[in-house]
Amino acid sequence: MTNAVGRFHGGLHLEDHKACSMQSAIVAAPLPEQLIIPLLQHIGAPLEPLVKPGDHVFKGQLIADSDANLSAPVHAPSSGTISAIEERSIPHPSGRAEKCIVIETDGKDEWPGDRQTYKNYQSLSADQLRTIIRQAGIVGLGGAGFPSHIKLNPGQHQINTLILNGAECEPYISCDAMLMQERPRDIINGLKIIRQTVNARQCLIGIEDNKPAAIAALSNCLNDDEKQYIKIITVPTLYPSGGEKQLIKLLTNLEVPSRQHPVDVGVVCHNVGTAIAVADAVIEGIPLISRTMTITGGAVNKPANIQSLLGTPMRHLLTACGLDDHKLQRLIMGGPMMGFEISSMDTPVIKTTNCLLAMDKQETGEPQTALPCIRCGECAVVCPAQLLPQQLYWWAKARDFDKTQEYNLFDCIECGCCSYVCPSHIPLVHYYRFAKTAILEEERDRIKSDRARDRHDFRLLRLERKKQEDEERKRKKKELLKKVNDDKSDSKKSEIEAALERVKAKKQATRETEQSRDS
Amino acid sequence: MIASSPHQHPDNSITSVMLTVIVALIPGIITHVWFFGPGLLINMCIAIVAGLATEAAILYLRKHPVKVALYDGSALVTAILFALTLPSLAPWWIPFIGIVFAMIFAKHLYGGLGQNPFNPAMVGYAMLLISFPQEMTRWLSPEIPAAVSLGLIDTLRHSFMGVLPTGINYDALSMATPLDAMKVQIGLGQTVATIQQSQAGMSQLSGIGWEWINIMFLLGGAWLIFRKIISFHIPAAMLAGLVLISGLFFLVSPDSYASPLFHLFAGATMLGAFFIATDPVTASTTPRGRIIYGLCIGILIYVIRAWGGYPDAIAFAVLIMNMAVPLIDYYTQPRVYGHNRSS
Numbered sequence: 098m099t100n101a102v103g104r105f106h107g108g109l110h111l112e113d114h115k116a117c118s119m120q121s122a123i124v125a126a127p128l129p130e131q132l133i134i135p136l137l138q139h140i141g142a143p144l145e146p147l148v149k150p151g152d153h154v155f156k157g158q159l160i161a162d163s164d165a166n167l168s169a170p171v172h173a174p175s176s177g178t179i180s181a182i183e184e185r186s187i188p189h190p191s192g193r194a195e196k197c198i199v200i201e202t203d204g205k206d207e208w209p210g211d212r213q214t215y216k217n218y219q220s221l222s223a224d225q226l227r228t229i230i231r232q233a234g235i236v237g238l239g240g241a242g243f244p245s246h247i248k249l250n251p252g253q254h255q256i257n258t259l260i261l262n263g264a265e266c267e268p269y270i271s272c273d274a275m276l277m278q279e280r281p282r283d284i285i286n287g288l289k290i291i292r293q294t295v296n297a298r299q300c301l302i303g304i305e306d307n308k309p310a311a312i313a314a315l316s317n318c319l320n321d322d323e324k325q326y327i328k329i330i331t332v333p334t335l336y337p338s339g340g341e342k343q344l345i346k347l348l349t350n351l352e353v354p355s356r357q358h359p360v361d362v363g364v365v366c367h368n369v370g371t372a373i374a375v376a377d378a379v380i381e382g383i384p385l386i387s388r389t390m391t392i393t394g395g396a397v398n399k400p401a402n403i404q405s406l407l408g409t410p411m412r413h414l415l416t417a418c419g420l421d422d423h424k425l426q427r428l429i430m431g432g433p434m435m436g437f438e439i440s441s442m443d444t445p446v447i448k449t450t451n452c453l454l455a456m457d458k459q460e461t462g463e464p465q466t467a468l469p470c471i472r473c474g475e476c477a478v479v480c481p482a483q484l485l486p487q488q489l490y491w492w493a494k495a496r497d498f499d500k501t502q503e504y505n506l507f508d509c510i511e512c513g514c515c516s517y518v519c520p521s522h523i524p525l526v527h528y529y530r531f532a533k534t535a536i537l538e539e540e541r542d543r544i545k546s547d548r549a550r551d552r553h554d555f556r557l558l559r560l561e562r563k564k565q566e567d568e569e570r571k572r573k574k575k576e577l578l579k580k581v582n583d584d585k586s587d588s589k590k591s592e593i594e595a596a597l598e599r600v601k602a603k604k605q606a607t608r609e610t611e612q613s614r615d616s
Numbered sequence: 617m618i619a620s621s622p623h624q625h626p627d628n629s630i631t632s633v634m635l636t637v638i639v640a641l642i643p644g645i646i647t648h649v650w651f652f653g654p655g656l657l658i659n660m661c662i663a664i665v666a667g668l669a670t671e672a673a674i675l676y677l678r679k680h681p682v683k684v685a686l687y688d689g690s691a692l693v694t695a696i697l698f699a700l701t702l703p704s705l706a707p708w709w710i711p712f713i714g715i716v717f718a719m720i721f722a723k724h725l726y727g728g729l730g731q732n733p734f735n736p737a738m739v740g741y742a743m744l745l746i747s748f749p750q751e752m753t754r755w756l757s758p759e760i761p762a763a764v765s766l767g768l769i770d771t772l773r774h775s776f777m778g779v780l781p782t783g784i785n786y787d788a789l790s791m792a793t794p795l796d797a798m799k800v801q802i803g804l805g806q807t808v809a810t811i812q813q814s815q816a817g818m819s820q821l822s823g824i825g826w827e828w829i830n831i832m833f834l835l836g837g838a839w840l841i842f843r844k845i846i847s848f849h850i851p852a853a854m855l856a857g858l859v860l861i862s863g864l865f866f867l868v869s870p871d872s873y874a875s876p877l878f879h880l881f882a883g884a885t886m887l888g889a890f891f892i893a894t895d896p897v898t899a900s901t902t903p904r905g906r907i908i909y910g911l912c913i914g915i916l917i918y919v920i921r922a923w924g925g926y927p928d929a930i931a932f933a934v935l936i937m938n939m940a941v942p943l944i945d946y947y948t949q950p951r952v953y954g955h956n957r958s959s
Contacts, residue, residue: 106953268624342953355954433624454623461623468630468688469730473896474847477903482953487901488945505952513622520628521730527620 857914
């Protein structure tokens with residue numbers, strides 16, 4: 098166990114509110130009657146369903162997939178019958194509806210038969226491992242949900258350091274901490290599989306120092322051989338130490354260059370929960386059909402960490418944890434700093450649901466009206482990307498998107514530190530998201546119009562060329578014709594003359610015959 | 617509307633920031649009243665009432681919510697800071713005109729809270745100093761004989777009716793401030809040491825009363841830094857700038873240039889360093905920018921005090937540097953994560 102070597106700018110000391118959900122061990126949620134599996138769960142291409150209403154499915158059966166590389170398939174979390182494939186509300190900041198596969202569970206929870214397991218994964222190639230991981234539908238379980246097999250393919254890059262993110266810096270969330278306490282062996286196994294896949298030299302597990310039990314569990318779990326290349330590193334409890342770029346800085350003192358990825362500095366970073374999912378998929382043959390999540394907040398009486406099947410309606414889990422409907426002020430998926438509000442409790446949990454936070458009135462506080470920015474600069478003090486949030490806000494509000502990019506808008510990780518400290522209560526992150534969306538849309542439009550212009554220019558060019566070619570052809574034809582005509586006129590003349598001769602001769606002959614007949 | 621993250625907030629607000637600033641000013645205000653009489657309180661009341669009324673009227677005209685803006689406390693702080701710059705013997709229309717001008721021309725014509733490039737209190741003060749130099753330089757002597765000293769009633773009568781108690785005239789009441797005396801006497805060829813010994817109102821550190829007022833504002837300011845209401849950058853840089861340049865000239869010629877200590881504890885130095893230059897709206901916002909901004913203010917204060925046309929210089933130094941803020945901010949942007957220093 099060693100300490101962090103780097104530090105990042107700013108950050109916040111927040112009350113962690115984690116203890117309340119860590120009183121008891123992780124329990125499995127009761128099987129719900131209905132499972133709702135969205136075909137779009139994270140970044141990437143939406144999936145195509147492979148089943149139709151009325152079909153029976155087994156637990157773990159592949160039910161939707163896509164040909165796109167940037168995607169991860171989904172599996173039936175339990176056995177049952179497909180009752181519908183229709184639009185349902187999905188967990189998304191916009192609260193929008195998307196196509197979902199709805200399964201009426203049959204309560205048997207039965208697998209189709211023997212699962213394909215690889216206890217001796219050491220003999221598998223990186224490509225084979227990536228294929229298994231993709232087929233298991235594994236995405237980053239820390240929150241963003243990026244398909245893992247892509248991150249596991251460093252391509253040309255030599256990977257020096259594999260980082261396992263156990264920082265879990267968001268308040269209230271404790272599922273990673275509980276997993277590290279309860280399943281350290283699975284985490285280490287997952288880590289070793291990932292290491293084998295990306296061929297990393299060393300492995301670092303970063304954990305915030307407010308999780309001594311997790312640190313101890315993982316440290317005790319390592320054998321002497323593993324200790325050679327796996328190091329557990331405690332990082333100070335400072336939000337957002339669990340941000341990928343911040344954790345990389347803490348553990349390696351490297352910075353991921355702007356608009357590049359960790360692989361560009363020889364680093365790959367995965368969440369501890371993802372490591373467990375990888376171990377389950379490879380060693381046990383279990384695809385990603387459930388995950389551990391924290392159900393907490395002032396509006397639930399028994400906050401806990403629950404292993405829930407994906408697709409379980411949120412209400413089912415909240416009820417299991419003693420939700421008090423009267424106290425519920427705001428339901429958040431994710432943590433209080435970066436999570437988003439869920440408008441309907443019928444929304445299912447998905448691969449990226451790490452926490453359901455049922456906030457009561459005391460936690461949300463009174464609604465605050467935004468006042469003008471007084472340029473106090475507190476936001477710049479806490480910004481972990483060392484941006485100038487008040488300048489970004491100024492330009493975003495003025496819709497001067499070029500300027501926002503000049504002030505490095507896209508280096509913002511939307512951690513929410515600036516909004517948190519703002520004495521004017523300006524929803525700063527909201528402005529940045531708005532500006533980013535507008536710029537990306539503009540970019541898409543620009544690309545589209547560029548393509549259209551290119552097409553148009555090419556068409557003009559083609560028409561012009563065709564015209565020239567036509568003219569050339571016409572000219573050539575004319576020439577040819579003229580030449581032919583000239584030649585022809587000569588031959589024609591002689592032909593005509595010949596014909597005339599022939600006619601003359603014929604006439605002569607006729608006359609001669611007539612004359613001879615007459616005589 | 618769906619709430620945007622983050623979903624938790626600490627219990628902070630502009631109002632709490634402003635109220636903390638006012639609390640930090642209280643020791644200095646009490647000391648000021650102790651040495652220069654209740655005139656400050658009268659000026660302050662006039663400035664607060666007129667300031668808030670002007671703010672409310674303009675917000676009403678601009679069709680902005682009046683109540684929210686009045687409760688933010690920013691106009692209150694501007695009025696109090698502005699009143700602190702005025703001499704105690706000012707007639708009522710001095711604080712009135714000053715604060716109304718500051719609110720209208722320095723604050724709201726630029727768009728109100730957060731939009732003004734110039735410190736409103738300093739704009740009000742500078743306008744008055746240029747327009748009404750006589751009223752603006754009539755400082756009470758801190759050591760008036762008790763018999764002549766003005767009570768609250770007398771000060772009120774003077775402020776609103778312009779009459780002094782019979783038998784008392786301005787000459788008996790007022791005297792040059794230490795900065796003024798120092799400037800004039802050095803100009804007359806006196807040495808600094810002689811001036812500090814012979815001139816009325818001078819003391820070991822700077823001037824009677826002034827040194828204590830400065831000490832109180834220093835303590836209040838330190839408390840604001842401790843409470844993280846202001847950052848140390850601007851006050852530290854401003855005081856360092858002032859000490860550096862005054863120290864340099866003092867070392868070269870201690871007879872003709874006052875010591876750094878004198879400059880630190882005379883006039884409005886500490887009020888300026890901790891409460892005026894730190895006005896977030898008009899100051900630089902980047903850490904390096906704040907240091908440059910503070911340093912330049914400190915140097916400008918000395919330049920104007922030593923060679924300029926006015927004995928004190930906080931207002932002009934701050935206003936000049938206000939102009940440079942956009943430039944400073946532009947060139948002192950911090951290095952963003954993942955970027956090279958050069959790019």
